[in-house]
Amino acid sequence: MLTAILAFFVDSVIGDPHTKFHPVALMGRLIAFLERLLYRENDSDGRKFTVGAVLVLLVLFISYMVAASILSLSYRIPTVWGSILVGAGMLSFTISPKSLAQAGRGIYALLIAGKLAEAREKVGWIVGRDTKDLDAAGISRATIETIAENTSDGIIAPLFFFAIGGVPLAVLYRAANTMDSMIGYKNDRYRCFGCAAAHLDDVLNLIPARMTGLLFVLSAWILGFDYRHAFRIMGRDAAKHPSPNGGYAEAPVAGALHIRLGGVNSYFGKKTFRAYMGDAIEKIAPRHIMEATRMMYTATVLFLIFAYIILKAVPIGQ
Structure with missing residues (x-):
């Protein structure tokens, strides 16, 4: 796990370089290229699903082989x-603490300074919902939900797969996560072309998301937040999330901080209600x-x- 510890240190100190040659950016260009090559608007739903699954297999194979070759x-x-x-x-490029x-600190600073318009713009960079009408509480909620959910799929999940x-x-x-963020929409x-990508991401995150929930409960205990309420809310509300995994990250954070996440969101001008997490x-x-x-850190x-402790006893990873 020395590699993982160093990767966390590198990301925490240096962070992600903003360059078109970032590995995730290269993955995104590969996905976009294959989408242009394979997607046809007039194809049947069955064919769209099939070529979407082909795209998934190609991206997974290429990504894995390139990483294995470099290593x-x-x-x-x-x-x-x-x-x-x-x-x-290489591992530091897969995590995003x-x-x-x-992003969280920047939005917090803008809200404290009363710069709501700038805060709305900045939170719009990290969430998919409409942000132009959000008040300070709405901006804070969107930011917290993003931090919680991305702790699972942007940090714990890649570290989990590295460990095994x-x-x-x-x-x-x-x-796989990048494909879901690009083509895994309903x-x-x-709906058909990105179906394989969306379902794969759900399956891959089943274990990491639940691990993240338990880690958040333990984090709440260490930080002096309400860990009992965090555990209770995770058990009560996690399954209400529209994602099979997102609630296991958001619910314990809501419980630990005594806040309520979820509620009405707007996407492209259309309002939708997402089940509440927490009280x-x-x-x-x-x-x-x-x-x-x-809590994320x-x-x-x-x-x-x-x-590290587990792998010292049972060396199943690298």
Whole structure:
């Protein structure tokens, strides 16, 4: 797990470089290229599903093989630290604690300064919902929900797959998650074409999401939040989330902070209601963004500690 610890350190200190050559950006371009190549508007639903599944298999295969090849080449470096550092660098591209924390801190600072228009614009960069009419509580809720859910699929999940299958499997997971974010929508274009990508992401996140929920409960205990309520709300509300996994990240955070997540969201001008997570014991405020961020970092460190202990006893990963 030294590679994972170094990757977390690299991301926390340096963060993601903003470049078109970022591995996730390259994955995105590959997915977009294959979509242009394979998608046909007039195809039957069955054919759209089939070619969408082909896209998924191609992206997974290419991502895994490229990562495995780079790692294999790194073993030729005449020092054991060479392959560890290359692996840590690759793994750091699959996790996003610093970018999550930076987004949260930036939105928090704007809200504290009373700059609602700027805060609405910035939260719009990290959520898919309409943000132009959100008040401070709505902006805070959107940010907290994003931090909670991305702790699962943007941090814990890639680290989990690294623990069981090394860097190539973590990269494969990131490719699957990127496909879901690009084509895993239930609209007219992607309902069939992106079906395989959406279901694959759901399956891959089943275990990491539930692990994240338990880590959030333990984080609440360590940080002095209401861990009993976090556990209770996770058991009560997690399954209400429209995603089979999202609620296991959001519900314990809502319970720990005594706030209520979920409610009415607007997408492209159309309002929808998402089931509530938690009880409105406290009104959502900007400070809860920072508390959710602390829970995110604590959950990540806890995962690294537990994974290190387990893998020392049962070395199943790399």
